[in-house]
Amino acid sequence: MISNGIVNKKAHFSKSLAIGVAIFYSTFVSLTVRADNIQNFNMQSFEQIKAQYEGKPFVVSLWSIHCAPCRVELKLLGEIKKTDPDFPLVVISTDSLENREEAVEILANYDLQNIKTWMFADAFVERLRFSVDPLWHGELPRSYFFNDDHSFESHSGVLTRTQLNQRGQSSLILPNQ
Amino acid sequence: MLPTRGQAVHSMRIFPMTSKALVVIVFIASGFIAQSAVAESCANLQEQFGDKHVSVHCGKAPSAVFDTQGRLWVAFVQNKHVYVSHSDDAGKSFSSPVQVNKAPEDTEFNGENRPKIIIASGGEVLLSWTTKTSSNFTGLIRFTRSVDGGMSFDAPRTINDDELDTGHRFDSLFLTDSGNLYLTWIDKRDMEKSLEQGNEYPGAAIYYTVSKNLGMSFGPNHRVAHNSCECCRIAMAPHGDDKVAILWRQIYNKQIRDHALAILSPEGEITDIKRATVDDWYINACPHHGPSMVQAKQEKQYHMAWFSAGDLHKGIYYGRYDLAKAESSQIIEVDATPGAGHPSLAQYGDELLLVWKGFNGVSTQLQLMRSRNGGESWASTETLLSTEQASDHPLLISNDAGIYLSWSTEEYGYVFKELSHDK
Numbered sequence: 001m002i003s004n005g006i007v008n009k010k011a012h013f014s015k016s017l018a019i020g021v022a023i024f025y026s027t028f029v030s031l032t033v034r035a036d037n038i039q040n041f042n043m044q045s046f047e048q049i050k051a052q053y054e055g056k057p058f059v060v061s062l063w064s065i066h067c068a069p070c071r072v073e074l075k076l077l078g079e080i081k082k083t084d085p086d087f088p089l090v091v092i093s094t095d096s097l098e099n100r101e102e103a104v105e106i107l108a109n110y111d112l113q114n115i116k117t118w119m120f121a122d123a124f125v126e127r128l129r130f131s132v133d134p135l136w137h138g139e140l141p142r143s144y145f146f147n148d149d150h151s152f153e154s155h156s157g158v159l160t161r162t163q164l165n166q167r168g169q170s171s172l173i174l175p176n177q
Numbered sequence: 178m179l180p181t182r183g184q185a186v187h188s189m190r191i192f193p194m195t196s197k198a199l200v201v202i203v204f205i206a207s208g209f210i211a212q213s214a215v216a217e218s219c220a221n222l223q224e225q226f227g228d229k230h231v232s233v234h235c236g237k238a239p240s241a242v243f244d245t246q247g248r249l250w251v252a253f254v255q256n257k258h259v260y261v262s263h264s265d266d267a268g269k270s271f272s273s274p275v276q277v278n279k280a281p282e283d284t285e286f287n288g289e290n291r292p293k294i295i296i297a298s299g300g301e302v303l304l305s306w307t308t309k310t311s312s313n314f315t316g317l318i319r320f321t322r323s324v325d326g327g328m329s330f331d332a333p334r335t336i337n338d339d340e341l342d343t344g345h346r347f348d349s350l351f352l353t354d355s356g357n358l359y360l361t362w363i364d365k366r367d368m369e370k371s372l373e374q375g376n377e378y379p380g381a382a383i384y385y386t387v388s389k390n391l392g393m394s395f396g397p398n399h400r401v402a403h404n405s406c407e408c409c410r411i412a413m414a415p416h417g418d419d420k421v422a423i424l425w426r427q428i429y430n431k432q433i434r435d436h437a438l439a440i441l442s443p444e445g446e447i448t449d450i451k452r453a454t455v456d457d458w459y460i461n462a463c464p465h466h467g468p469s470m471v472q473a474k475q476e477k478q479y480h481m482a483w484f485s486a487g488d489l490h491k492g493i494y495y496g497r498y499d500l501a502k503a504e505s506s507q508i509i510e511v512d513a514t515p516g517a518g519h520p521s522l523a524q525y526g527d528e529l530l531l532v533w534k535g536f537n538g539v540s541t542q543l544q545l546m547r548s549r550n551g552g553e554s555w556a557s558t559e560t561l562l563s564t565e566q567a568s569d570h571p572l573l574i575s576n577d578a579g580i581y582l583s584w585s586t587e588e589y590g591y592v593f594k595e596l597s598h599d600k
Contacts, residue, residue, distance in 0.1 A: 064463075065312060066287070066314075066408065066463070066465070067408065067462070067463040067465075068314050068407055068408070068463065069461055069462050069463060070463070102312045105312060106312060122567075123566075123567035123587060124541075124565070124566055124567040124587075125567070126516060126534075126536040126541055127536075127538075127539075129516075130516065130536060130538050134515050134516070134538060135515045136515075137464075137466070137484070137486050137515070137516075137518060138464075138465065138466075138518070139460060139462045139463065139464045139465070139466070139486065140462055140463050140465070141462055142462070156460050156462050156486070157459075157460045157461035157462040158461045158462065
């Protein structure tokens with residue numbers, strides 16, 4: 001028969017082991033969770049993004065994992081970002097955070113996994129869409145060209161390189177292809 | 178002053194909302210909520226029963242249907258399973274959900290993709306849904322049925338017969354009076370083939386199949402049309418006893434995404450393919466915004482409601498399509514407010530109802546418009562409910578007793594409510 005002492009020791013050991021495993025696991029998990037560059041997009045996010053680009057032009061591209069034409073646009077954006085890593089690009093996924101892994105996988109297909117992007121962090125998507133643009137009906141891809149003074153033009157449908165070049169002429173310097 | 182709810186229809190104007198109107202609406206809405214007191218938010222249920230609680234109030238993208246006995250059936254998705262639950266008191270209380278697919282599947286659940294449920298007159302419970310197979314828009318059209326009153330279900334079957342790992346999604350299911358079960362969907366087999374041959378192929382295609390034995394077996398897959406939009410639900414309505422009419426978003430001239438209508442026969446014969454809406458929506462994008470359609474009382478005519486952001490029409494529209502003339506008439510702008518979307522139509526007797534969602538920057542409004550004369554004129558818009566939380570597309574269903582709202586909301590749970598018989 002095993003004495004109480006040994007049992008306690010064993011229990012103590014397995015408890016420490018459990019804590020160790022738990023710490024390791026939580027560190028590992030939190031590391032994997034943070035391994036991507038996706039930020040939560042909430043009601044304040046768009047104002048914060050605009051503040052970051054104060055006095056500067058930028059391009060916004062909204063996409064979803066459910067949207068086939070969006071892949072064409074992501075490909076173009078990935079190429080542009082590769083040629084010009086400083087291109088002021090804001091990429092926002094309108095999918096819920098539950099689809100995070102899938103979104104990361106897709107972004108990686110277009111070499112966009114290393115830039116900071118956003119993902120809708122509220123199931124009440126109408127509200128988040130409104131915070132970007134009250135006139136947007138939710139069709140995807142949707143994009144915006146913000147000028148220095150943050151006046152903007154919107155576009156529904158896949159962007160082309162020509163469009164990016166033309167629309168960007170006034171304030172954006174686009175890499176040539 | 179606002180017209181009272183019982184007032185006769187006299188115009189098709191849509192009044193802008195005044196603050197007085199808002200007060201009246203809030204009053205109506207609060208009465209509405211009190212009447213549907215049983216609807217309960219999932220958050221409340223999960224607090225009581227735990228996170229894994231399966232319920233019509235927690236499930237995603239529900240569909241509802243009545244059987245011939247007046248029992249309400251709801252199919253929904255939760256944790257990679259389709260569930261079915263029924264109600265004998267028109268949605269006040271529900272049976273314990275029965276799991277339909279034993280093996281988990283990546284069942285699609287969103288506004289445009291939801292499980293479909295129909296109960297045949299013999300009590301057979303018929304279900305279809307789309308199962309996602311990758312993150313590249315591939316999927317399978319799945320079907321199963323229960324012949325023991327929804328207690329158990331056959332193992333689900335794949336209905337698209339091409340065995341290709343490509344897109345087969347956005348299923349719709351319809352049972353005709355004669356007992357033909359139609360299943361239609363958006364299919365990418367032709368796109369794949371075209372691309373392999375180095376040819377471009379805008380959008381996808383519409384396919385369908387028919388079962389003449391309530392889903393025991395299905396006939397071959399038939400193509401309805403090439404170059405459909407790839408991301409909008411398909412609307413179905415009867416055409417005679419045997420056939421169906423379908424309405425879907427189609428790509429015209431490679432760039433315009435308006436709607437087409439066709440008549441499908443059980444033998445695979447496709448007739449009357451015509452453009453049903455002319456909105457000129459030039460867009461190379463996913464609207465995720467399918468139409469709604471019901472058969473009109475007039476022979477070979479269909480009530481349609483749809484969304485467009487085209488050059489000619491921007492917002493939610495209603496129109497009546499005439500098969501003989503192959504044109505739409507009585508087209509009205511229902512709601513052009515930014516944020517308005519996802520219309521659903523239903524008919525009961527002479528009453529035609531249209532619901533949709535509006536958004537004012539803070540809250541979603543569930544909007545309702547009534548016509549008492551088959552869409553010739555409409556009463557002004559009523560706001561039935563308002564929520565500052567997430568909600569699904571609203572759906573209307575009808576049976577021989579009236580028209581009902583089926584709406585999944587975060588705040589109120591699953592809302593089921595009779596809307597006809599204007600009180």
